[in-house]
Amino acid sequence: MPQMTESGNAGELPPFAESVLDLTERIPPGRVMTYGDVAEFIGQGGPRQVGRVMALYGGAVPWWRVIRADGRPLPDHEDRALANYRVEGTPLRDVGGEPRVDLKRARWDGK
Template sequence: MRMEYVEAVLELVALIPAGTAVAYGDVAELLGSGGARQVGSVLSHHGSSAPWWRVLKASGDAPPGHEREALALYVLEGTPLLGSYAEYLRTGEGRWRVDLMSARWAPSDGDFDRIDAIAEGLERRRHKMSAPDDEMTV
């Protein structure tokens, strides 16, 4: 995976406020590039310093293998949840998920300006990388 895509995903994920969430596919759509699996791969391999728990499956399920850690962060941030999450915290039993309908991040105009800048920067870097050598000289 190209580093310019990794950087763009991580930059966009950093904009997602506490208490909100988006699906992997939402990130790809906002960037205008890639897909849900690519975004998931970026977060899996490079996302430890990003708020990775705020990006999840469209079903609202937490990233596999990180359910307990993610749930603690959702509760701390006040992210809307569905199911028996209190039971899960106590015993590790029970099913829960993020209420993505209520928790979905609705970017403000200022957020969209930043998102557009990230997407445009990604596109410029990609174009520069794919340009023939003679186009790269100024």
């Protein structure tokens, strides 16, 4: 699938990015995977590499379903992420007055 590359040119996605985005699209509504979960499931890269793919190419997939390991919404995207979590019924918990995804209940194992 053609996508905009980092330089702004249309081109093919790198295979790792394609794998990350394909998996992200398969995460069911109301469920999440951490950046590390995605890397482990794909069998390559790590949380930072997955985060980079999401930052560059994740706008067209349900990006809010790939989260940090502490369950906090992505900085500067909290309101949009929380709105999506509420619509999808993603389990949330309150930590010091801050909403976080309840990973024990929301984490998806890819099956």
